[in-house]
Amino acid sequence: MKYYSTNRQSPDMSFKEAVVKGLPQDKGLFFPEHVPALPAAFFEALPDMTLPEIAFEVLQPYTAPDITPEALKHICAEVFTFPIPLVKVEEDIYSLELFHGPTCAFKDVGARFMSRCLQAFAEPEKPVTVLVATSGDTGSAVANGFLGVENIEVVILYPEGGVSEIQEMQFTTLGQNIHAVAVAGTFDDCQHLVKQAFSDPVLTKEMQLSSANSINVARWLPQMVYYFHAWGQWRKHQPQAHADAVTFAVPSGNFGNLAAGVLARQMGLPVKFFIAATNLNKIVPAYLESGQYTPAPSVATIANAMDVGSPNNFPRIQETFGQAYEALTQVIKGYWTEDGPIKSTILEVQQNQGYLLDPHGAIGYMALKKELPDLKTAGIFLETAHPAKFKQTIDAILETDLPLPEQLQVFLHRKKQVSSIRNEFSELASLLQEQHRLHTAS
Incomplete structure (x- = not known):
């Protein structure tokens, strides 16, 4: 598979080249040719297939020939080790719980897959610096996925004061090859800095930069x-x-998740509609x-992972x-x-219903409640993060003391290691x- 830039001003690249480079030089996005x-037969067998089996069949065309079938099967078995249950909330409305991974967020899937790919591609004499911007969950998922991976340094930019305390602890307390950088600005400012780095001729000549945001094809594609x-x-x-009655x-914040969904539909997944569900950062619903x-x-909200003004x-x-x-x-509806x-x-x-939503999943649920009567289908909303990642917000709403899952408790009493820069x-x-x-001197 070759990948071209959506701006069409950069050369086509293989999967390996696109993963390592992260972003085309023309500031577009890599897209499969x-x-x-x-x-x-795949869809007939799908209800009884395991997650690693599904992942192998879906991702093999996109990763060949750079990753062999045997290597891909091994990667999928390593990545998809936690359940992703579909839970009925009420009649015709289901929650897809994507928070059962090591950092309690949907981005565990893409971050773990990408780390294995980049580890396979990295050359000892060419250390890779992974540069990523986060509005919350990306930072923790990437940090967990890449922690301790040899020959790869990770630099995570995040808006100072713009992520929840638990989210911040998950990627600022790890050390080793994980470096957290607080930026005096918004998430959009962090994203802009990342794009500038990838197009800067001095940096790209001195070091091998890659990105672990969903702009990277190895982060984006496994979300299908x-x-x-x-x-x-x-x-x-x-x-x-009916097969497509869903x-x-x-x-949606940066819209990588929705982009993966519509690509899955393009591959034949029988989905009738998607709803781009957002908070006050309503750029895409306005476009629709x-x-x-x-x-x-961007505007700050309690659904902070979606506080993105330029998706x-x-x-x-x-x-x-x-x-x-x-x-x-x-x-796509908005x-x-x-x-x-x-x-x-x-x-x-x-x-x-006795079901606890996080602020992001709540928006997905609300979207279904509003739109399903007209769409006349069943609905599945994505629960993208564990409610406890937003403990302060949930505690205030429910007047409770929400217990933290074990994955989150381990970060509470660690020391933060953070650099700070201006925008x-x-x-x-x-x-x-x-x-x-x-890194090169050590």
């Missing part, structure tokens, strides 16, 4: 797997339903209404639909809400050069 269609898995589990619940509501795509400064991955969604606005809007309704929904669902590229460049010098 073709989208393979899966056979009918749980859509196939969810559909298979839904068919077990609803064997008599809608996915996807809490007007046809005008207008990034804006990096949305061009991939447009590319999947051949840049055809009408085709895109026939499949929804957005404010903090107040999120809080009341978390309380009501806990009281009435200035020169400061980031100096920090990266110093980290690279220390």
Whole structure:
């Protein structure tokens, strides 16, 4: 498989080259040259397939020939070691729980897959610096996935004061090859600094940079797997339903997750609709209404992982639909809400259904409640993070003391190790050069 840039000003690259490079020089996004269609037999077998089996079948066309079938099977078996249950919340509404991994967030899947790929590709004489921006869960997932991996240094940029305390502890207390950098700015500022680094000729000549944001194909593509898995589990619940009578509501910030879902549909997954479910950062829902795509400064909300005013991955969604606005809007619907309704929904669902939502999953649930009567399908919303990652918010809403899962408790009493920079590229460049010098000298 070859990958081209969505801006079409950079040369095509192999899977290995695209993973190591992370971002094309023209600041586009890598996209597969073709989208393979899966056979009918795959969908017939899907309800009874394991997660590693699904992952192998879905990802093999995208990783060949750079990863052998034997190596890919081994990677999938290492990555998909935790359950991803589909839980019925109420009639025709299901939650896909993506928070049972080591950092309690959906990004564990992509981060673990990418770390194995990059480890396989890294050359001893060419250490790789993984540069990533996070609004919360990406940082912890990437830190966990890459911790202790030889020949790879990880630098995580995050907005100072812009992530929850537990999220921050998960990636600032690890040490080893994980370096946390607090930026005096927003998540969008962090993303912009990352893009500047990848297009800077001095940095790219001095060091081998890669990204672990969902802009990287090895982070993005494996997220397709749980859509196939969810559909298979839904068919077990609803064997008599029409195969495509399901809608996915996807809490969306950078839109990598939704981009993976629509690519899965392009491969043949029988999904009728997707809902781009957002908070006050409603750039994509506004685009779906007007046809005008207008990034804006991000707004802080209690669903902080979605506080993104310029979603990096949305061009991939447009590319999947051949840049055809009408085709895109026939499949993707938009929804957005404010903090107040999120809080009341978390309380009501806990009281009435006995199910605890996190702020992001709550937006997905609300989107289904609003749209399903018109769409006339069943609905699956993605629970992207464990509610305890937002303990302060949940405790205030429910007037409780939510216990932390074991995966989160281990970080509470560790010392933070953080560098701080202003929102200035020169400061980031100096920090990266110093980290690279220390690593190559050791």
